[in-house]
Amino acid sequence: MLIVRALEDIPAQGIKEGDTFRFYIVDTHHHMGREKTHKNTPGGAYDFYQLLWFEMKRLIQRAMEDDKLLFEPVEITAPAFPSRIFNSRKSWKRMNHGWLIDKTIVFPYTDDYSTRGKNGEPSFKVSNDKIAGWTTRAPHSSRLIGFGRVNPSDAQSGPPDIAVRELERAILQLGLRGLKLHPLAQLFIDELEDDITKRVLQKAGELAIPVLFDTRNMRTAIRIKKLVDSMREDETHSASVRQLKIILAHCGMNPGDSKLYDILRDPAFTADTSTLHDQDIPLLFDMAITRIKSSEKRWSESLLFGTDYSFLSVQAAELILYTFSREFPGTLGDVQRILGGNALSLIQRPFRTARKTKRSPRQLACPNDGDRSRSIVENGIISLLHNDEWELSSLDTMLPPHQTWPEPVPEIRGGFNGVYIDSFVATLRSKEVEYELHLWLRDNPANLLTLASLGTSGEDSLQTTEYATHEIGERLIEELTRNTRHERDANSLVESIPRLFK
Ligand SMILES: [Zn+2]
Numbered sequence: 001m002l003i004v005r006a007l008e009d010i011p012a013q014g015i016k017e018g019d020t021f022r023f024y025i026v027d028t029h030h031h032m033g034r035e036k037t038h039k040n041t042p043g044g045a046y047d048f049y050q051l052l053w054f055e056m057k058r059l060i061q062r063a064m065e066d067d068k069l070l071f072e073p074v075e076i077t078a079p080a081f082p083s084r085i086f087n088s089r090k091s092w093k094r095m096n097h098g099w100l101i102d103k104t105i106v107f108p109y110t111d112d113y114s115t116r117g118k119n120g121e122p123s124f125k126v127s128n129d130k131i132a133g134w135t136t137r138a139p140h141s142s143r144l145i146g147f148g149r150v151n152p153s154d155a156q157s158g159p160p161d162i163a164v165r166e167l168e169r170a171i172l173q174l175g176l177r178g179l180k181l182h183p184l185a186q187l188f189i190d191e192l193e194d195d196i197t198k199r200v201l202q203k204a205g206e207l208a209i210p211v212l213f214d215t216r217n218m219r220t221a222i223r224i225k226k227l228v229d230s231m232r233e234d235e236t237h238s239a240s241v242r243q244l245k246i247i248l249a250h251c252g253m254n255p256g257d258s259k260l261y262d263i264l265r266d267p268a269f270t271a272d273t274s275t276l277h278d279q280d281i282p283l284l285f286d287m288a289i290t291r292i293k294s295s296e297k298r299w300s301e302s303l304l305f306g307t308d309y310s311f312l313s314v315q316a317a318e319l320i321l322y323t324f325s326r327e328f329p330g331t332l333g334d335v336q337r338i339l340g341g342n343a344l345s346l347i348q349r350p351f352r353t354a355r356k357t358k359r360s361p362r363q364l365a366c367p368n369d370g371d372r373s374r375s376i377v378e379n380g381i382i383s384l385l386h387n388d389e390w391e392l393s394s395l396d397t398m399l400p401p402h403q404t405w406p407e408p409v410p411e412i413r414g415g416f417n418g419v420y421i422d423s424f425v426a427t428l429r430s431k432e433v434e435y436e437l438h439l440w441l442r443d444n445p446a447n448l449l450t451l452a453s454l455g456t457s458g459e460d461s462l463q464t465t466e467y468a469t470h471e472i473g474e475r476l477i478e479e480l481t482r483n484t485r486h487e488r489d490a491n492s493l494v495e496s497i498p499r500l501f502k
Pocket residue numbers: 029031308311
């Protein structure tokens with residue numbers, strides 16, 4: 001998380017000089033695997049983020065001299081639980097850095113593992129396996145979110161549903177959580193409006209996952225929008241397309257084109273900021289705030305921060321810094337949405353696969369004396385990861401419900417920025433049997449710390465990470481209350497953790 005300090009009073013936002021704020025940052029566009037001279041792994045990503053912070057510090061110094069900043073980025077702090085996971089094993093500990101970025105959405109390159117048409121296998125099978133291998137195991141599962149990749153044109157040399165089946169496998173078996181499509185690299189630019197692409201999008205809609213399209217120009221962006229519109233009008237697709245969420249990568253590489261903002265007015269569309277630099281940056285925000293007028297979303301809900309590492313390096317530092325400058329046209333709430341909130345809201349559901357299980361919820365509760373009891377319970381959860389029985393498949397924080405993202409509050413008043421880093425869902429997968437469950441740790445209003453085990457499907461599971469009683473479901477709340485065991489303190493809660501698995 002990035003800590004920034006207000007350099008002067010901002011009465012309109014109730015901000016006083018010296019107030020400090022925390023920002024949770026998500027990189028929405030990041031490649032892993034191998035493509036010719038490009039190579040990247042989780043460790044490479046964290047090293048890169050450290051470098052990005054060094055670059056920012058260099059830019060901060062210059063911007064301070066020119067009096068350009070309204071907020072000065074002052075330091076980086078790691079979110080407690082993921083950092084604790086990294087520190088729990090010697091070989092993980094050396095990767096506990098680079099926390100300028102808290103979460104990263106990663107997907108394959110057009111990579112050397114892809115095998116177009118070979119043996120009737122989907123192009124990105126090996127690539128998807130690799131992304132899942134990195135993103136659904138501890139410790140990286142606490143900071144990486146994997147997207148799969150498919151090639152709709154595989155259908156030309158293989159079975160007609162080959163890409164659709166690979167997408168299903170990537171999401172339901174491997175546990176990837178979105179899809180990357182690259183119309184140029186996979187040469188399906190001419191088939192963009194064809195049935196093969198529609199079928200892939202239809203499946204993505206049914207699975208309710210976001211789809212990131214590489215978009216190098218406005219022509220491609222417009223064709224994607226037309227494709228989605230045509231699916232909306234077509235009875236066979238209209239139901240599934242309602243859940244479809246599209247990310248236009250690189251803002252179509254043309255933030256000066258008003259047609260970009262016409263598309264972004266559509267609630268299903270967002271765009272990532274990777275590749276934008278220099279004069280593109282003020283242009284993007286100025287155009288977005290004036291042109292994205294919609295009753296269905298705020299302008300800043302359309303934009304997602306991204307780096308496109310390793311194709312691009314530290315230039316993303318410029319965009320982060322700009323959001324804290326005098327010129328940035330929005331509020332700190334807009335900054336937090338763009339830098340991370342929107343990306344988390346797009347994922348929105350706690351991790352689950354076809355392994356999903358139904359079970360009755362159980363809960364342990366103990367008095368909450370703040371950091372001490374929390375660290376005992378968090379260490380209790382981490383020790384589960386070291387006993388060979390459980391794998392940590394993901395770590396999802398709870399979020400404000402749709403369209404209620406708050407303005408960040410200063411650290412002296414708690415520092416809440418919309419991301420509930422202290423209320424999270426950890427997905428545990430049994431290493432021995434086909435079984436997974438959610439462990440949900442949260443601060444309860446009655447000064448209790450609760451740890452619940454839930455199934456990953458059915459009425460008694462968490463369907464969304466939106467943190468509000470009406471989103472969680474009355475029945476689940478009742479069940480949790482009925483099945484709560486009260487413990488004397490955090491240590492006895494940890495001793496009772498095995499009860500959660502019975
Ligand atoms: Zn890219």
